[in-house]
Amino acid sequence: MADDLVTWLRALLDEDERDARAVEGDGVWDVPSTGVVQLGGVGDLDGLVMAPRNVAHHMATHDPARVLADVDAKRHILDAHPLEGPSKYVPFQYCGTCQDGDGIVTAPAPCPTQRALALPYADRPGYRDEWKP
Numbered sequence: 001m002a003d004d005l006v007t008w009l010r011a012l013l014d015e016d017e018r019d020a021r022a023v024e025g026d027g028v029w030d031v032p033s034t035g036v037v038q039l040g041g042v043g044d045l046d047g048l049v050m051a052p053r054n055v056a057h058h059m060a061t062h063d064p065a066r067v068l069a070d071v072d073a074k075r076h077i078l079d080a081h082p083l084e085g086p087s088k089y090v091p092f093q094y095c096g097t098c099q100d101g102d103g104i105v106t107a108p109a110p111c112p113t114q115r116a117l118a119l120p121y122a123d124r125p126g127y128r129d130e131w132k133p
Contacts, residue, residue, distance in 0.1 A: 002083050002093045002109030008126050009118050010078065013071045020067035074117055081113050 084096040085105070095111035110118075115133040122132070 002095075002111075002114065005110045005114055005118055005128075005131050006078060006083060009114070009121065010075075012121050012124060013074055016067055017071045020064040020071070024064040024068075077113060077117060081111055083109055 080097060082096045083093050085091075085093045090105050092108040094105045094107070095109045095114065098111035098113065100106050110131060112133055115131050118127065118131050119133060121127060
């Protein structure tokens with residue numbers, strides 16, 4: 001089950017990265033006082049999106065650069081919680097980082113961190129209820 005969660009989550013992070021890179025150089029991603037998000041080049045009326053100021057601000061602050069940084073951070077966190085096992089001593093797969101204070105594996109993966117990273121994607125196809133934290 002842990003392999004499935006991590007594989008599924010990494011695939012979604014790859015998708016987020018592809019989507020962000022597809023629009024990475026397409027615009028200013030700015031919100032002037034007009035509440036217009038400028039997604040195209042300066043003066044490119046086809047690239048302007050009219051929205052209420054709070055919506056425009058949200059769009060602009062979730063620009064491709066921020067999405068790419070978020071994807072990178074989540075990948076680092078997943079790398080810091082590697083899957084290990086099963087082994088001769090532990091008959092199930094577990095997180096190599098999340099163990100009790102004595103270094104004893106007490107529960108199978110996915111660990112709470114892996115489950116939490118998947119939670120924002122709970123509305124995506126493939127998410128399983130048993131992955132909920």
